[in-house]
Amino acid sequence: MEESGLSISADSIRVTEVTEDGDALIFTITSQKLNSDVGVCVCRTFEDFEWLQQSLFSQEDVPGLQGVIFPPLPGKPLSSPQSQAQAKALKQLGFLALGDDWKSYCKALEIYLQQVANHSTLSKNKALESLLTNSEPPGKQRVHKGIFSRLSQAVGELRKENHKDLDDFFQNERNNNLSMTQFSKTATEKFLEVVLSEQKLAVACGHLSTSLHLCVNQEGSDAGNFSKICMKLSEVIDAVKRNFEKVADNNLSTLGLGLDMEYRGQEAKKDMLFRRTCKLVELETAVKNAEKAKPNKKAIMEEVKKVVEKDFDQISSIAKEEIGCFNKCKVTLLRSSLVDWCEKQLHTAREDHELFSRQLEACEQLCVTESTENRIE
Template sequence: PDFDASREKLQKLGEGEGSMTKEEFTKMKQELEAEYLAIFKKTVAMHEVFLCRVAAHPVLRKDLNFHVFLEYNQDLSVRGKNKKEKLEDFFKNVVKSADGVLVAGVKDVDDFFEHEKTFLLEYHNRVKDASAKCDRMIRSHKNAADDMNRIASSLYTLGTQDSMDLCKFFLKVSELFDKTRKVEARVAADEDLKLADLLKYYLRESQAAKDLLYRRSRALVDYENANKGLDKARAKNRDVLQAETSQQLCCHKFEKISESAKQELIDFKTRRVAAFRKNLVELAELELKHAKGNLQLLQSCVGVLNSNT
C-alpha cells in the first residue's frame, strides 16, 4: 500500500493545527481518515484476490510455505530486497531480455501458442496504456476535489465576514462545494479500487503469461537443439546414449510445460473476462450513484438559493 500522500497530509495536519480553524482541522482529519480507509480496503481486496488464486492453483495450494503462512497467527516481518538482490535481478532480466529476442524469432509449431503469443503482446501493451491513462484520470479527480476544497474554504471565509444576504449565499455555495468535493474524492477512490487496481493486476498477470510463453519457447528451442544433437551423434556414432537421454528429457520438459501452459492460458482468459465484467459493472453502478448524488446536491442548492431570493 502507498501511504506516502496520506503521510504528507498527516504531517501538514500536525504542523498546521495551531493555524487552522476548528472546521478546517475537522475537515482535513475526515479526509485523511477516508483516504486511509480507502487504501486499506484496496490492499485487503488485492491480497484477497492473490490468496484466492494461490489457494485455487493445483500445485501452489499444496506448498508447505503457503500452509505455514495461512496458519501463522503472529505478526509477519517482511523486508524489501537489498542492493545485491536488486543487482542480481537486474542482470537476470538483461540476460532474459537478450535470450527473449533470440527465442521470439522461433515460429511455434502449435497454432494455439502462436496466437497467444501475438495476442498477449498486444494485450499487455493495451493494458499498460490503459493503466497509465486511468492513473491520470484518478489524479484529475483528486485535483478537482482539492480545488473544490480550497474554493469551499474561501467561500466559507467570505460568508463568515458579515450577516448580509450575500454572505449567506457564500455559505450555502461553500456547503455545496464541500459536499461535491466528498463525492469527487469518493469517485477517485472507487475508480482506484475498481479499475486502476484491476488494470495493474492484469498488467502483472499478462507479463506472467508472457513469461510462461517465453519459458515454453525456451523449452522448444532446447528440444529442437537436442534433436539436432541426437542426429549428429547418430551420424558420428558417438555419445548416442547421452544424446538420446538429453533429447528425451527435453521432450518430456517441453510436453509437460505445453500441457500446463495451455491450461493456464485458458484459465487466464476465463478469469480476466469475469474480473473485468464484474469490476466494470460495479464501477458503472457506483459512477451512476455518484452522478445522481451530485445532481441532487445541485438541485437542492439551487432550490434553497431560489427560495431565499
C-alpha cells in the first residue's frame, strides 16, 4: 500500500462520545500519532463529516477518482428522535437511530473514518488530516463539487443503469450488486423489525412488572400470601424484561450494525459502478462522433475520443482494484459482526440461565412455604 501521508494511525481512530449542544450533536474523536504515544482529541459536528466527504468527492486532480468506492457516510442524525421524529429517524438511519446513547451511530462514524484513513488514495486528502488533528473545526468552508457535479445530470438518466457493459467482469459485478443491495436491504429491515419487537416486549414486561408490584399490600384475608406471589411474579417479569433489553442491545450493536454497514457499502459500490457506466456511455458517444465526424472536424473528434478512452480505462482499472478490496473488507466486517453477535448472545444466555434458575428455585421455595403454612393452619 502507498504511503498515505496521514500523521494519524488509522486503526487508532475512535469516536468515543457524543454530546448535545442545542439541536446539534458533538462527536468526540480520539486518535494517536504514528510511531508515537501522543494522543489527539477533537470535537466535530456532523456538518464537519459532510465537509470531509465533499472534499473527497471534489478531488479533480486525482486520476480515475470516479472508480473509487467511497466509504459510506451515515445519514444526518436527529438530536432528539422522539415521537413523530422517531419514525423519521428510523426511516433515515435504521439501526443507527436506536438507543439513547448513539453508541451504534458513533461506531458507524468510527468505521467510516477508519475506512477513509486506510484508503491509499482518499487518505492523502488534506481535509482528513485537518478533521482529525486541527483544534479548530473546519467551519463553513465551501467546497467545489468537482467532477461529481458534472455527473448530477447523468445520475438522473435511469436508462444508463441498464446499459449493457462491454466487459463481462463489470456486467457480472453490476448484476451481483443489484441482487446483493436488495438482499442486504431486506435483511436489514427484517432484523430491525426483530429488534423493535424485542424492545416493545421489554416495555410491555416493564408495565406488567410494575402493575404486579402495585398489587402488593392489598386488603383482604389472603393479602399476605397474595402480596408475596405478586412480588415474586414482578421480579420474574422484570428479569424477563432485562433479558429482552440485553438481547435487543446485542442485536443492535453487533449484527444490526454489520447488516447496516453491508447495505450502505453495497449502495456505495452501486454508485461507483453507475459512474463507470456513465463514462462508458460517454466513450461510446465519443467513438460514434469520431466515426461520423466530417473531415474538417475528424482530428478534433479523434482527440476527444482518445481523452475519454484514457479516462475510462483508468477508471476501470481503479474500479477493479476497489472491487477486490471492497469484497475482501465486507466479508471481514460482516464475519466480525456475526462472531460478536454469537459471543454476546451466548454470554447473555448463560447469565439469564443462571438468573432464571435462581428465580425458579425461589418460586418453588415460596410454594413449599405456602403449602407448609396452610397445613399448619
